[in-house]
Amino acid sequence: MYHKVVRRRMAAAGGLLVVAAGLFVATAGERTSVTWPERVIGDAVAAVQGWLYRPAGAIGEFFGNLRDLQNVYEENAVLKASLHNYFALQAQVNDLETENERLRKIAGLMQSPRGKTLIPANVVDRQPDLWHDILTIDVGSAQGVQKDMAVVTADNALVGRVWAVHDHSAVVQLLTDTSRQPVGISALILGVGPTPPLGIINKVSPDQRTVQMTSIGMDYDIKPGLTVETSGYGGLFPKGLIVGTVSSVMRGEDGMTKTAIVRPLANLDNLQEVFVVRRNGG
Incomplete structure (x- = not known):
């Protein structure tokens, strides 16, 4: 009750001050000087106006800050959405570039070999326990596939050979297979003098990550990083299929030759x- 009385009295006093200020302003034009009551009332009115203005200004500033905060939040949401769209578009661009590069390699492979016919195939089955040994593809004798034909990737990298053929599928023996009789691949190492050294790829490392090229002459200076490709001798694998690169060299088991450890390119x-891959007419 007391606070209500005080508020009423303050409101009444403020109203009187405003009325008095209005009267003094209305009659000030008729006089050349301001009387001391006018100065006192003017100062009081100014004080009351300042007292009223400061809370109003603070409230206005508070709501202004709220509007600014809302604008920042909305801008942040727009930026987040734009950033998400950017990353999504970048991922799509990367996928398209990868697909474009893959198709370019395939087109180049289909056009480059002479005397060879390429039969494209999809890998349709791989067993976990035979992951490094065999796989199944979706082409077979109906598409011209025959046993012992070479199998390569789009990079012309040797994968292995056709081990078994069905009408519309075939089983491929990988280079790293250790569960079947290995096939000796006649190969040569490029970049070693005018006559590349020859050897036979007929062994697989225990971890099935590399193969061994044996029976290389001791006189050849073979360094890691050199490319190994099929020689074409023997008629099983056409010449020029890339097997991989030399990772290390050691003395052969017979002590009279060298053995190169080759990491497959595929x-x-x-x-x-x-x-x-098959030769025309094969």
Whole structure:
């Protein structure tokens, strides 16, 4: 009750001050000087107006800050959405570039070999316990596939050979297979003098990550990083298929030759599309 009385009295006093200020302003034009009551009332009115203005200004500033905060929040949401769209578009661009590069390699492979016919195939089955040994493709004798034909990737990297053929599918023996009789691949090492050294790829390392090229002459200076490709001798694998690169060299088991450890170029852990290679008329 007391506070209500005080508020009423303050409101009444404020009203009187405003009325008095209005009267003094209305009659000030008729006089050349301001009397001391006018100065006192003017100062009081100014004080009351300042007392009323400061809370109003603070409230206005508070709501202004709220509007600014809302604008910042909305701008932040727009930026987040734009950033998300950017990353999504970038991912799509990367996928398209990868697909474009894959198709370019396939087109180049289909056009480059002479005297060879390529049969495209998809990998349709791989067993976990035989992951480094065999895989199944979706082409067979109906598409011209025959036993012992070479199988390569879009990079012309040797994968292995056709081991068994059905009407519309075939089983491919990988380079790193250790569960079947290994096939000797006649190969040569490029970049070693005018006559590349020859050897036979007929062994697989215990971890099935590399193969061994044996029977290399002791006189050749073979360094890691050199490319190994099929020689074409023997008639099983056409010449020029890339086997991989030399990772290390050691003395052969007979003590009279060298053995090169070769890491396959083909990513045998991740094969989706391959090509069966046959000679024209084969």
